[in-house]
Amino acid sequence: MINRSMQTVTINGLSARGGSVSLETDLLSNSLNAFIEVWYLGAYDNLDPGLGGVIIDAGANVGDFTLKASKWVGDRGIVVAIEPVPRFLSLLKRNLSRNRISNVMVVDKAIGDGKTTIGIEGGEAETVMMDELLDELGISRVDSVKLDIEGAELLAIEGGTNMVKRAKHFSVETHSDELRQKVARILGSEGYRVYRPSMPSLVKKMGIRLLNNPRPFVVTETGRIRSWDLTKGPFSWNIARWLYQRKKPDWFSPQSGLVLLAADRSRTFRSSDELGECGAMPSAQLPQNP
16 A cells, blocks of 8 residues: 555565564655565564564564564564664554554664764764663673664674673674674684675575465555655666576675665684685675675
């Protein structure tokens, strides 16, 4: 359902563990792309800790990943959704309410290197260090962490040393080689295997999910077409262009300006085994998961 006055589209029937969910999201290309990343590409699937887990979603936006994460961990688990932007925060809360989700703690602060106030889209927000926030919330266990906070990812990691030591899985969106190298170095030194999700595996997952549940994708494509001025056209046009030009999609690649880093703990893995001096390794050389 498209709401032009609110510039949103509501997507029903998204398959999640234990049932389905409904998502209201912005009619903007970035928000709709996030929907594809979470629900079809499965870009954050390495973060699934199972029932009873604890997930940090820093940069929750309207709740694409928050909704999926809440179903992953179930009633005995917890999701901490951090989103300071008022418009996104409002949509996030509406999505939690419409799905009657009660295992999510919403935080309307920004992650920083201390307590201060910063200007953000639509107003101001208080900043807080990651470890201090988790202490305030009484969160002592962390299984998985998603960081998509517009360049503040390193602040979250440096101000979340206890979180890094406790967690088992990370997913970090990075927008520069310098940031990628620093994130990889820190996580690698803490015993994580740091890699870039393999594009063929993501595309394969998307194909399977499109076959199993095409309706939500069709709804978003309709929204893109009917709101062309906001969305810049349907996502399927990109797919057609890549096929016609026989080019690989540039999602999460240095060419796109965005590289998604995933990191998982392994008892037998040492950062020197595969990454060497991972902080000095260009993003194009980071290993990809098959």
